Amino acid sequence: MSIENLIVLLYVLVLASYVGFELIAKVPPTLHTPLMSGSNAISGITIVGAIICAGPLPGEFPLSKILGMVALFFATLNVVGGYVVTDRMLQMFKKKK
Amino acid sequence: MNQNILTIIIQLAYLVASVLFIVGIKMLGKTHTAREGNIYSAVAMFIAIVATLLVQEVLSYTEIFVTILIGSAVGTYVAKKVEMTQMPEMVGLFNGFGGLASVLVATSEYWRMAHDANIAMPVITGVTVVLSVIIGAVTFTGSMVAYGKLAGKINGNAITFSGQHPLNAILFLIMLVASIFLVLDPNNDIYMIAVLAIGLLLGILTVIPIGGADMPVVISLLNSYSGVAACFTGFVLNNQVLIIAGALVGASGIILTQIMCKAMNRSLVSVLLGGFGQGGSSA
Known part of the structure; x- marks a missing residue:
């Protein structure tokens, strides 16, 4: 990774963090748990990294590939489970209202 | 083209x-x-x-x-x-899996680069691999303990023992030294194993002294960590969407954790230091 590239990525990091800080304000307490659950599903974005690591043919580094496949399984659990659980919570929420 | x-x-x-x-x-x-x-x-x-x-x-x-x-x-x-009443522990469990996935992704990429004779691992990659492994490992075992406490699989009380904080501090220092060695000499697997093992251990040790009632706050904080871990894997893999989504979760998770603490009339620091069941005095 070149220095220029790193600087661009740092810009991305700082700006995205700022947006993250600003997004959460005045959230009603009833939404705390669903919001936590929803952002937990988003943190499953590491599935993208898992696909990249699991993608290549085993070649010289079979262990890298195996680690990538295991990562993919757990990341999928995080993503799919996370979204379904969040949806179920919010569904309940609507019925109550 | x-x-x-x-x-x-x-x-x-x-x-x-x-x-x-x-x-x-x-x-x-x-x-x-x-x-x-x-x-x-x-x-x-x-x-x-x-x-x-x-x-x-x-x-x-x-x-x-x-x-x-x-x-x-x-x-x-x-x-x-899962039953509706078990939702928070379910979130904890899934969150732990996310942390584990980040650890595995970083380790996978580390292995490829450390064992490829044609590539010298850049310092930046070494640093970000270490960060995603540590934060991911703490997220994984920490979330598993939080899940276990809420699900009643392990004792939900605050488990404290004397010398807990010094022990954590010593482990943290060893991990820090191993991390520095890993960055300087990335081809040596033993440092990687040390960093990973201590990271996993610290996840357990930092959540175990916190009582079951505070677990939702802890899960929210660990959720923020898993975002940060994903964000660092983004640096390892040079991938923007990982950095953006990870940073969003990391930052909004911290704010949400603070809001939850306020709603429960507790301070984040005292939750983290643990031992709430013992009237605030820890270790």
């Missing part, structure tokens, strides 16, 4: 996904739009996944599809079966 167009398509898809994630989180914070917000964010995830499947180095589609299929089936089954 073809390759360039593909790269541009992937990057644009990542951009669309990032915007949808931001809009999704915003909508999740309002009662009447919350459910749609969650769907927006799920669509964003789908776009990011499809775009990543187009990456040139990704070749073994069969294994990937089968793994995603099995993971989705298990995830859906568990998420549908």
Whole structure:
């Protein structure tokens, strides 16, 4: 990774963090748990990294590939489970209202 | 030429996904739009996944599809079966899996670079590998303990013993030294193993002294950590969507944790120092 590239990525990091800080304000307490659950599903974005690591043919580094496949399984659990659980919570929420 | 167009398509898809994630989180914070917000964010995830499947180095589609299929089936089954009252511990469990995935991704990439004679691992990669492994490992074991406490699988009380804080501090220092050695000499697996092992241990040791009643706050904090871990894997892999989504979760998670603490009339620091069951005095 070149220095220029790193600087661009740092810009991305700082700006995205700022947006993250600003997004959460005045959230009603009833939404705390669903919001936590929803952002937990988003943190499953590491599935993208898992696909990249699991993608290549085993070649010289079979262990890298195996680690990538295991990562993919757990990341999928995080993503799919996370979204379904969040949806179920919010569904309940609507019925109550 | 073809390759360039593909790269541009992937990057644009990542951009669309990032915007949808931001809009999704915003909508999740309002009662009447919350459910749609969650769907927006799920669509964003789908776009990011499809775009990543187009990456040139990704070749073994069969294994990937089968793994995603099995993971989705298990995830859906568990998420549908769980009782409403068990939701917080379920979130903790899934969050732990996310942390584990980040550890594995960073380790996978480390292994490839450390054992390829043609590549010298850049310092930046070494640093970000160490950070994603440590934070991911703490997220994983910490979430598992939080899950165990809420599910009643392990003692939900605050478990404290004398010398707890000094022990954590010593382990942290050893981990720090091993991390520095790893960055300086990335081809030596033993440092990697040390960093990983101590990270896993610290996740357990830092959550075990916290009482069951404080677990939702802890899960929220660990959720923020898993975002940060994903963000650092983004630096390891030079991937923007990982950095953006990870940073969003990391930052919004910290704010949410603070709000939750305030709602429960506790301070984040005292929750983290643990031992609430003992009237605030710890170790």
